[in-house]
Amino acid sequence: MIDLAKVDELARKLTELVPPGLKEARADLEQNFKATLQAGLNRLELVTREEFDVQRAVLLRTREKLEALEKRLAELEARGGSPDTSAH
Template sequence: MITATTIDELAQRLAAIVPTGMKEAREDLGKNFHAILQTGLGKLDLVTREEFDVQRCVLLRTREKIEQLERQLAALEASISAQPRH
């Protein structure tokens, strides 16, 4: 999950790789990296972990229901084919 702390850490890492001759600009670059990352990630259509987990549970329940219905259908088809035809 991407949090403000994650963005801060990533911005600091990017600023840390700035050449040592540009130490004065490192802090400003760190702030700029942070702003760019926050803006860029904000534009992405991301879901929270909670939303993802909720949808995962819905999908699992739906899959279980489909499997149950498939078993019921197979049983009905078997019972129909087992009945004598007149």
């Protein structure tokens, strides 16, 4: 989710950079800046930090399971056996 307060703040800062001769158009420019920033950020398909952390944890657990399975397979192969395919 995009933090709209940060977008508003950035649009305000951009508006402050407008030359003094265009101050009358300031409100209009600020709205255009906000709309452009929001559209650009939406196209990036960003995720929240919380969503990122959840996916990171899932990936970590998956990696740990994969490493355990690889170790077990290596042990079985070292003993000259094959994985037990009858135990489903």
